[in-house]
Amino acid sequence: MKIMTFNIRADNIFDINNRWQKRAGLVYEIMRKYNCEIIGLQEVTQKMHKDICNNMTEYHIVGLGRTKRLFSEKNSLLIKKNLKILEHQTFWLSKTPEKEGSTLFFSLFPRICTTVLCESKSGEKLRIYNTHLDCLFSSAREFGLRKIAEIMESNYEKENVPCILMGDFNATPDSKVMKKFKSGKYTSKRLFAVQDINEALYDKTTMSMFKGKEQGAHIDYIFVSEEFEILDAEVVKYNKGGKYPSDHYPVVATVKVWEEEQNAYSRRKLV
Numbered sequence: 001m002k003i004m005t006f007n008i009r010a011d012n013i014f015d016i017n018n019r020w021q022k023r024a025g026l027v028y029e030i031m032r033k034y035n036c037e038i039i040g041l042q043e044v045t046q047k048m049h050k051d052i053c054n055n056m057t058e059y060h061i062v063g064l065g066r067t068k069r070l071f072s073e074k075n076s077l078l079i080k081k082n083l084k085i086l087e088h089q090t091f092w093l094s095k096t097p098e099k100e101g102s103t104l105f106f107s108l109f110p111r112i113c114t115t116v117l118c119e120s121k122s123g124e125k126l127r128i129y130n131t132h133l134d135c136l137f138s139s140a141r142e143f144g145l146r147k148i149a150e151i152m153e154s155n156y157e158k159e160n161v162p163c164i165l166m167g168d169f170n171a172t173p174d175s176k177v178m179k180k181f182k183s184g185k186y187t188s189k190r191l192f193a194v195q196d197i198n199e200a201l202y203d204k205t206t207m208s209m210f211k212g213k214e215q216g217a218h219i220d221y222i223f224v225s226e227e228f229e230i231l232d233a234e235v236v237k238y239n240k241g242g243k244y245p246s247d248h249y250p251v252v253a254t255v256k257v258w259e260e261e262q263n264a265y266s267r268r269k270l271v
Contacts, residue, residue, distance in 0.1 A: 002036040003194075005166035005222050006250035007132070010043040010073055018210045018247075020048055026245035028055050030238045031078075034252050039078040040114075040130030040166040049074055063114040063130070064090035067101045075114045075130045075167065086125070087117040091151060093131070093144035107140040113148050113167075117159065124257070127155055131167040141170060142177045149187035156189050162227035162257055165191060168220050168248065173202045191223040194233040194253035204235045206251060208244045212237060220251050228255045 008027055011020035031039060039059070044052070046065065053061050060079045065072030079085055093111040094102035103110040113131040120126075131148060134140035152163060171178045173195075184190050195201040195218075205216030224230065232254040238245065 001038070001256060002034060002252065002254050003164060003166065003222055004031070004034055004036040004039045004250050004252045005042075005130070005168075005220055006031075006039065007042040007168045007220060007246060007248035008044065008048070009246040009248065010045050011048060015210075018244075020045075020051075023243065023245050024048075024051055024055075026238070026240060026243065027052075029240075030236065030245055030250065031056060033238070034236070034250075036252065037080045037083065038128055038164065040128070041076045041078065042073070042130070042132040042168045044074040044076045046072070046074075049076060052076070052078075060085050062088040062116060064100070064112070066092070066110040066112045073132075075112055075132055077114050077116050077128060077130050079116060079118055079128075083118045083120055083126075085116055085118050088115065090114045091147075093133075093140075093147045097147060097151065104140055104143060106137050107134045107143075108136050109134075111140070111144050113144075113151075115151075115155075117155075117161070125159065125161040127152075127159060127161050127163040129163065129165040129167075131165070131169075133168065133170045135170045138171070138175070138177055142180070145169075145177060145181050146186050149181075149189075153187050153189055163189070163191075163225045164228075165223040166221065166251075170219050172217055172219060190226050192226065192228075192230065194222045194224060194230050194251070194255065197230045197233050201233060201235060206235055206249050207247060208237070208249050209247050210244050212239060212242065212244060220248060222251055222253050224253075224255055227257050229258050230255050 206220040
């Protein structure tokens with residue numbers, strides 16, 4: 001199974017030569033080139049969402065905006081249509097996660113997480129989460145991760161299925177919040193960054209800034225639960241003639257459920 005997380009940069013009038021309509025084709029190209037079963041996008045405005053729905057018809061596309069405003073951003077999840085969506089939800093990283101538009105007083109914007117429970121044709125289920133954490137305050141990022149972990153733990157107790165968490169965490173690998181999260185501080189369900197298969201990836205920036213930068217912050221991640229084996233991971237620097245699809249690079253991983261987990265799942269279905 002191939003997975004991608006990709007902050008595609010909300011359309012911004014100040015980007016001039018990097019407005020959405022001038023790079024949308026590159027975004028579609030890179031998604032088709034890597035042909036992932038699951039893609040998590042961040043900073044998707046309503047106009048961008050409509051364009052993606054019209055062009056990436058091989059995917060189910062779900063996710064609500066963080067507010068009801070016209071230019072509100074979504075954390076869209078794209079799920080290949082060979083997978084069946086059983087349930088999807090957007091929740092807010094606040095004290096009232098079910099309340100649309102709710103936020104923390106110390107968060108710059110309302111922050112959200114989109115989650116999907118899906119099922120393969122052979123009956124295996126998978127839970128996916130896609131988020132974009134606060135860009136200014138570490139306390140808001142920590143609260144957001146705690147809230148996600150709380151909901152992940154609750155869902156896992158009910159469903160007992162493998163899970164994936166991805167997104168733009170706005171935190172570097174050596175930050176306190178990422179160290180705590182990776183060590184299992186927030187949840188008893190251990191999650192592993194796909195980058196751990198090659199720790200040199202942490203030295204690579206995930207911020208292209210539309211310029212193909214080599215140096216900078218690594219803030220985009222894919223985490224998988226212990227049921228998965230991580231086969232490969234990369235930071236993708238796709239461009240055409242120096243034109244980049246976003247100010248972020250996508251992170252792509254190839255994973256599979258461990259064989260013993262598949263066997264255990266098959267036994268559970270027979271009971």
